[in-house]
Amino acid sequence: MKICRVAALVGAFIACPVGFAQSPIPWTQLSLSTSNVDEARKQNPNLDGRGIVIAVLDTGVDMDVPGLQTTTTGEMKVIDVQDFSTEGDVSIARATWNEGGDHIVRYDADGKPELYVPPAAESRPAGTTIWFGVLEEKLFQNSSVPDMNDNGKKDDLFGICVVSQNDGTDDEALCIIDTNQNRDFSDDKPLKNYKLRYDRFTFPRNKPEKQFEPMTCAVNIFVKKRTVSIHFDDGGHGTHVAGIAAGHQIQGQKDFHGVAPGAKVISLKLGHNSLAGGATTTGAKRACFEYAAKYARENNVTVVCNLSYGIGSIQEGHSDIDQFLNTLLIENPNLIVCTSAGNNGPGLSSVGTPAAATAAISVAALLAVDTASDVRGEKIDAPQLTQFSSRGGELDKPDVACPGMMTSTVPRWNKRGDFWQGTSMASPYCAGLCALLSQQLRNEKVIPRADWVKQALKATAKPLDHYTTLDYGAGVPNLIEALQAVVQIAETRANDPLYQFDIATESPLAASGTAPAAYWRGDFYPAGREQVFTIKPVFVPTADATAITAFSKR
Numbered sequence: 001m002k003i004c005r006v007a008a009l010v011g012a013f014i015a016c017p018v019g020f021a022q023s024p025i026p027w028t029q030l031s032l033s034t035s036n037v038d039e040a041r042k043q044n045p046n047l048d049g050r051g052i053v054i055a056v057l058d059t060g061v062d063m064d065v066p067g068l069q070t071t072t073t074g075e076m077k078v079i080d081v082q083d084f085s086t087e088g089d090v091s092i093a094r095a096t097w098n099e100g101g102d103h104i105v106r107y108d109a110d111g112k113p114e115l116y117v118p119p120a121a122e123s124r125p126a127g128t129t130i131w132f133g134v135l136e137e138k139l140f141q142n143s144s145v146p147d148m149n150d151n152g153k154k155d156d157l158f159g160i161c162v163v164s165q166n167d168g169t170d171d172e173a174l175c176i177i178d179t180n181q182n183r184d185f186s187d188d189k190p191l192k193n194y195k196l197r198y199d200r201f202t203f204p205r206n207k208p209e210k211q212f213e214p215m216t217c218a219v220n221i222f223v224k225k226r227t228v229s230i231h232f233d234d235g236g237h238g239t240h241v242a243g244i245a246a247g248h249q250i251q252g253q254k255d256f257h258g259v260a261p262g263a264k265v266i267s268l269k270l271g272h273n274s275l276a277g278g279a280t281t282t283g284a285k286r287a288c289f290e291y292a293a294k295y296a297r298e299n300n301v302t303v304v305c306n307l308s309y310g311i312g313s314i315q316e317g318h319s320d321i322d323q324f325l326n327t328l329l330i331e332n333p334n335l336i337v338c339t340s341a342g343n344n345g346p347g348l349s350s351v352g353t354p355a356a357a358t359a360a361i362s363v364a365a366l367l368a369v370d371t372a373s374d375v376r377g378e379k380i381d382a383p384q385l386t387q388f389s390s391r392g393g394e395l396d397k398p399d400v401a402c403p404g405m406m407t408s409t410v411p412r413w414n415k416r417g418d419f420w421q422g423t424s425m426a427s428p429y430c431a432g433l434c435a436l437l438s439q440q441l442r443n444e445k446v447i448p449r450a451d452w453v454k455q456a457l458k459a460t461a462k463p464l465d466h467y468t469t470l471d472y473g474a475g476v477p478n479l480i481e482a483l484q485a486v487v488q489i490a491e492t493r494a495n496d497p498l499y500q501f502d503i504a505t506e507s508p509l510a511a512s513g514t515a516p517a518a519y520w521r522g523d524f525y526p527a528g529r530e531q532v533f534t535i536k537p538v539f540v541p542t543a544d545a546t547a548i549t550a551f552s553k554r
Contacts, residue, residue: 027256029375029407029419030244031368034383035433035477037259043480048072049260049435051442053079054245055292055305056428057285059235059278061242061267063200064216067250067409068242072262077248079264080195081218081231082291084284085272087140088217088230092133092162104132104161104185116159117184119176124163131162133228135177143273145215145234145413149179149203158203161185164223171196173221175228179203194218194231213413235273236414237424241308242267243409245428246435250409251418258408259432262439263304268292271309280309282321285354289325293332302438302448306431307339308424310352316395316515319353329359330499331541333449336438338363338431340423341398342390348470348519349393349509358516359500361434361454362397364472365389365404365426375405375419385464385471389423392470394507394515399454400461401472402429433457433477437486446490451499456486470519497543497551502536 032038040047050073061068063078070077083089095104095118103115116132124130135158140146146154159178164170174190179201191199202214220229233239242265243250247258268288271278289305296303329335337360344350355362365386372378386404404426407419437456438448460482461475507515518531539548 027250027253027407028368028370028373030250030256030258031371031403031406032259033370034366034368034403035429036480037433037436040436040479040483046262047436047439047483048262049246049432049439050262051301052260052263052435052438053266053295053299053301053303054242054260054263054431054435055266055268055288055295055303056238056242056245057268057270057288057292057305057307057309058238058241059271059273060231060233060238060269061265062216062233062239062409062411063198063218063267065239065409065411066252067247067256067258068239068265070248071264072248075264076198077246077265078242078267079198080295081267081269082220082288083229083231083269084287084291085269085280087269087272087274088232090133090135090160090228090230092131092160092226092228095130095132095161104130106132106134106159114183116161116178117186119161119163119174119185119190123174123176123190127166129164129166131164131223131226133160133162134158135160135230140234140274142275143234144236145232148215150205150207150213156181159183159185160228162221162223162228163190164221170221170223173223175219175221177201177219191219193220215411215413231267231269233267233269233411235271235278236411236416237271237278237308238267238269239411240408240418240420241306241424241428244406244425245306245432247409250407259429260435263432263435266292266295266303285309285321286324289328289337293328293335296332296334302334302336302435302442304336304338304431304434304438306428307337307354308422308427310340310342310355312342312344312350312352316349316351316353316356316510319356321354322357325354325357326359329357329450330538333451333499333540334447336431336434336448336450336453337361338427338434340427341365343388343422345389345391346387348391349395350390351392351395351397352390355390355397356395358502359450361399361430361457362473363423363427363430364398364401365421365423366401366476367405368403371403371405382465383476385467386421389426389471392473392517393519394510394517396503396517398473400430400457400474400477401464402426402433402477404429430457430477433479433482436479437482440483440486441490444487444490446487449490452486452489452493455489456482460485470517495547497539497547499538499540502538503533504536505531505533
């Protein structure tokens with residue numbers, strides 16, 4: 001598994017001439033003009049994604065960097081963090097005590113006892129159980145942050161103590177981490193599961209000049225699983241993606257925002273950054289999507305998922321995660337999924353998985369006009385598809401094309417610049433658009449449906465000259481027109497049982513012999529034959545027989 005990312009370029013800086021500071025210069029490194037986000041925001045300043053949650057399925061999100069701290073209304077930006085990669089998992093067991101019963105004992109590899117001062121008495125009242133574990137720094141030797149406390153060593157051990165209520169829940173438990181390695185838990189801050197009160201911590205550095213570089217961490221405690229899960233972004237990719245979708249005052253700049261700065265963010269980590277390319281698994285992706293769907297159901301909120309991960313696919317549209325996503329989205333219409341089309345272009349039939357999932361919104365990458373001028377010194381008259389962006393062929397993908405070269409939020413330890421490119425950057429841009437369209441419907445007291453949002457984006461998108469639909473799908477989204485269209489679609493399809501159409505036609509190179517698009521690789525096509533397409537309606541699970549029959553008679 002690899003991250004859909006091409007390269008990290010040096011961050012660009014817009015100089016503001018003396019005497020003109022009162023007139024903010026547009027942040028063209030994150031081109032809001034390409035899809036008319038800036039114009040829509042002028043017409044309705046409160047249209048910023050508020051009330052919508054964007055789930056970032058990636059390498060993690062650093063919730064302490066400027067741009068990911070608060071929403072436009074001053075609320076906490078990152079409201080939940082979960083790690084499904086297992087990278088930050090620490091096993092815990094019932095604590096062993098010394099003979100005096102006043103210290104926790106750990107035995108090192110040579111059997112030598114090490115004594116730890118337990119948490120303060122007020123943190124471990126009667127009726128609690130004490131658990132102990134060790135975070136081993138050497139496990140992160142291949143990640144981007146192998147030295148968590150920057151002390152020149154990469155094999156430190158950090159003791160972890162958990163205090164749980166007997167027969168209590170995980171949310172009642174406390175976690176104390178010996179971040180300063182003095183084997184004394186009484187001087188460390190007790191932490192709860194992040195979503196409860198947004199507790200976070202860093203590993204202190206001995207060098208004052210490097211205090212600005214810590215990696216922000218949070219915990220989730222699973223007593224029954226005997227695990228503490230430590231969440232952090234040691235890849236940087238997820239933090240960059242989150243800023244594009246929902247950043248507010250990125251890098252501390254007042255007028256520098258992502259597409260939906262009012263939206264809240266959930267970090268669902270699936271990238272194991274100690275493995276090549278921040279590798280993940282189908283199981284981790286499934287768990288992330290299921291968590292997002294459950295969150296949407298239980299909180300009655302629209303959740304827009306962004307997945308900027310993908311790999312090539314031999315059987316396009318038939319992988320397990322493709323099929324899983326299609327089923328999940330149809331069963332959870334309040335869940336929306338945007339995913340990067342991939343960076344395997346410009347060859348045709350290069351869209352991978354899960355971008356091949358029919359119900360997901362697959363996004364190609366553009367070079368925006370203003371970004372080309374101000375960052376690259378190039379003059380172009382219209383957005384251009386990037387060469388690396390994956391194309392369709394046997395698949396009727398991608399769905400739309402969004403800017404895929406931009407500056408965004410990065411962790412403080414990052415040294416690679418903040419201007420990155422890839423379909424990884426285009427997908428969160430589209431996720432932000434979906435958040436704005438969802439807010440528009442909720443403002444109209446309508447519960448959004450993913451198929452309505454996708455239809456509005458595609459129906460109002462603008463095609464690109466010199467390219468084909470196999471390159472860009474429906475084209476470049478136009479937010480102002482899409483905002484009007486999504487309301488009309490919701491009104492006309494309020495009781496419509498249809499979710500989408502599945503299309504199949506003969507495709508000789510497809511494993512099954514059919515594919516959603518009529519692309520023939522080669523110069524042979526049998527003379528005198530017609531290309532036959534089969535169109536099959538797919539209905540929402542709640543559709544009853546009467547509604548389906550009525551639809552079939554249209």
